[in-house]
Structure formats: structure tokens, C-alpha cells
Amino acid sequence: MTLGQDTAVASPKPNATVAPGSRRAGSHHLRPGSLVQVRSEAEILSTLDPEGRLGGLPFMPEMLPYCGRRFRVSRRIEKLCFEAPAMEMRAFPANDVVVLEGLRCSGTAHGGCQNACMLLWRTAWLRDLPDDPADQGSVEHGRRDLGLAMRLHQTTQAEGRFVCQATSLRQATVPLSRTGRLWKCVRDVAAGTRTAASMLGWIVSPLGRKLRRRVRGEWPRGRLSRTPTEALHLQPGEWVEVKSLAEIVATLDGQGRNRGLHFSEDMAPFCGLRFRVRNRLDRMIIEASGEMREVRNTVVLEGVQCGCVFAVGGCPRGLLQYWREIWLRRVPAPASAVPRPSESSPR
Numbered sequence: 289m290t291l292g293q294d295t296a297v298a299s300p301k302p303n304a305t306v307a308p309g310s311r312r313a314g315s316h317h318l319r320p321g322s323l324v325q326v327r328s329e330a331e332i333l334s335t336l337d338p339e340g341r342l343g344g345l346p347f348m349p350e351m352l353p354y355c356g357r358r359f360r361v362s363r364r365i366e367k368l369c370f371e372a373p374a375m376e377m378r379a380f381p382a383n384d385v386v387v388l389e390g391l392r393c394s395g396t397a398h399g400g401c402q403n404a405c406m407l408l409w410r411t412a413w414l415r416d417l418p419d420d421p422a423d424q425g426s427v428e429h430g431r432r433d434l435g436l437a438m439r440l441h442q443t444t445q446a447e448g449r450f451v452c453q454a455t456s457l458r459q460a461t462v463p464l465s466r467t468g469r470l471w472k473c474v475r476d477v478a479a480g481t482r483t484a485a486s487m488l489g490w491i492v493s494p495l496g497r498k499l500r501r502r503v504r505g506e507w508p509r510g511r512l513s514r515t516p517t518e519a520l521h522l523q524p525g526e527w528v529e530v531k532s533l534a535e536i537v538a539t540l541d542g543q544g545r546n547r548g549l550h551f552s553e554d555m556a557p558f559c560g561l562r563f564r565v566r567n568r569l570d571r572m573i574i575e576a577s578g579e580m581r582e583v584r585n586t587v588v589l590e591g592v593q594c595g596c597v598f599a600v601g602g603c604p605r606g607l608l609q610y611w612r613e614i615w616l617r618r619v620p621a622p623a624s625a626v627p628r629p630s631e632s633s634p635r
Contacts, residue, residue: 324414333436344460349397359388367472369603378461449578473601510540518614528616554595563589
């Protein structure tokens with residue numbers, strides 16, 4: 289899912305070197321399902337440089353509330369896609385980054401950005417725990433480290449642009465060659481992120497899609513030169529139905545965009561299905577530049593993530609899809625989603 293080509297792109301800074309000691313012992317054995325505890329603020333502060341980073345990746349203020357708490361590893365980040373402006377596959381040199389189940393950025397320290405990106409965790413910021421609840425001990429909250437909080441808040445903006453994990457990916461990662469991408473696919477299977485059969489599909493399918501796009505061009509796409517808009521004023525919790533593909537194509541230009549927002553191929557399978565609105569998308573940080581962009585008549589739907597169908601091996605970032613309200617219609621909530629009287633708050 290991308291915004292229009294008129295997005296401002298700042299000149300890329302040189303890649304930062306990986307900080308000494310960023311490859312911690314045990315950084316490669318964390319797998320999906322591993323139980324970890326986020327380290328204390330004091331421990332995390334000791335790993336950061338003066339800009340609040342480790343190996344170029346910032347520890348953000350939105351991550352502070354999770355210090356001392358336990359979570360399951362969702363997946364390892366063997367590779368990821370970065371759009372600046374064309375998509376490319378990149379990797380963390382130390383190969384020591386994971387995402388934790390259910391943890392997304394709230395955007396509270398970054399101008400109210402509503403991208404809700406998955407938080408990226410260096411393994412140096414985590415403590416591996418035994419899976420036996422009897423051996424886990426108590427949750428460690430510790431004292432609030434004001435030095436860490438102040439440092440992080442001072443590094444959320446630079447030269448009028450926002451600085452976050454997404455905008456720092458170019459500095460914190462290195463590009464992957466074709467051979468490197470295939471090797472990372474092997475690593476994903478070894479780490480338990482995907483099965484061998486699933487990974488084979490994630491290698492063959494993107495290659496087929498790229499070939500098909502070269503032959504027939506962008507799909508889906510429309511014929512408009514000026515695209516329409518519609519305001520439903522949807523709110524979180526409301527239910528919507530994605531319109532038919534034909535209805536959506538009627539709102540697109542020849543590049544498959546509506547007012548600069550791309551309706552991508554991996555969104556087509558959701559046509560005709562119903563979803564709950566997760567949040568409105570009124571403000572978002574453009575990761576290529578750090579610019580805050582105002583967005584209109586756009587929402588995010590629960591459980592609908594970018595399929596990254598053109599990335600060989602897939603991408604683990606779990607970016608949320610953006611939906612123009614003109615692509616949706618409001619529908620009543622299903623009976624199973626309406627609270628029964630016994631489930632309501634006491635009177």
C-alpha cells in the first residue's frame with residue numbers, strides 16, 4: 289500500500305554502522321512463540337547511543353510502557369521491505385531484531401501518527417524466559433528512568449522531520465542482493481517463521497506476479513484522470529463491507545490509485561467481505577522522509593494487513609492496509625458482535 293508519487297522524499301543519510309556489542313549472546317535462538325521480558329529502562333538506556341539508538345534503530349517513547357512486561361515473540365525479522373520510494377528488501381546486519389505479539393506503535397510521541405507500525409525489538413532489549421510459568425518469577429517494573437524518557441523524547445524530531453523506527457530503517461539496515469534474499473528465506477524456515485512448503489509459495493508467487501505485471505501492467509487499475517472522493521465519517525468499532533472490485537476500479541486512475549492512494553493487488557481478495565473499523569487514518573508519517581502527512585476519508589480495518597505479494601519470501605512488518613471510504617459501505621454490526629444485556633456494564 290503506497291501513497292502517491294508526489295510524496296516528498298528527503299535525501300538519504302549514509303547507513304549508520306552497527307554499534308559494537310549489538311549482537312548479543314542468544315540473539316539467534318529466539319523463535320516465534322518464545323517467551324521474553326522487556327528489560328528495565330536502566331538496562332535499555334545502557335545499550336543506547338546519545339541519539340537513543342542501538343545499531344541505528346531507535347528505542348521509542350511508545351515502547352517505554354512495556355518495560356518489565358512479558359510477551360511472546362511473534363516472528364524474527366530476517367528481512368523486511370522498505371519503500372524509498374521504490375520497494376527494496378533490506379536486513380539488519382546483526383540479525384537481532386524480533387517483533388512481539390500484538391505490540392504496535394501508538395504514535396503518541398510522534399505527533400499522533402496513526403500508522404500503527406509493529407514495534408521492532410533488538411534482542412539486547414529483551415530477556416529470554418523459560419516457558420515454565422513456575423520458573424518465571426515476578427514481573428519486574430523497576431523505577432522510572434527519567435534519563436531514558438527525556439532522551440527518547442528529545443530524539444523524536446530532527447530538522448523539522450519526525451524520527452521513528454520506520455524512518456530509520458535505511459540507516460539501520462543494509463540492502464539484500466538476490467542471493468541474500470533467497471538465503472534469508474532459508475533462515476525464515478529455520479527460525480520457524482514459515483514452513484518449507486509455505487516459503488516455496490512465497491518465492492514462486494511473487495515472481496509470477498512480477499512477470500504478469502510486466503506483461504499486462506498495473507492491476508487493478510481504472511481509467512480516470514481525476515478520481516472521486518466520498519466521506520462516510522467512519523469511526524472505530526463500526527462495521528463496513530468492502531465494495532466489489534468493479535465498483536472500486538471505477539474510482540481508480542490508470543496507476544490503480546484514488547487521489548494518490550494505491551489499491552493494491554493483495555486488497556482485491558477482501559472485496560465483498562465485512563470488517564470492523566480499527567481506526568481512522570487522519571495523520572501518518574511518511575517513512576521515506578519523516579514528513580507528517582494529513583490524510584482524508586481513509587480508515588484502517590481490523591486484521592487486514594499488507595500481503596506484500598511482490599516481495600520474494602514475504603515481509604514480516606505486518607503493515608496495515610489503508611482504505612478510502614469510497615471503497616467501503618457502512619453495514620450493521622453482525623448479531624454476534626452486538627453485546628447481550630448480560631455483557632453490558634452494570635446499571
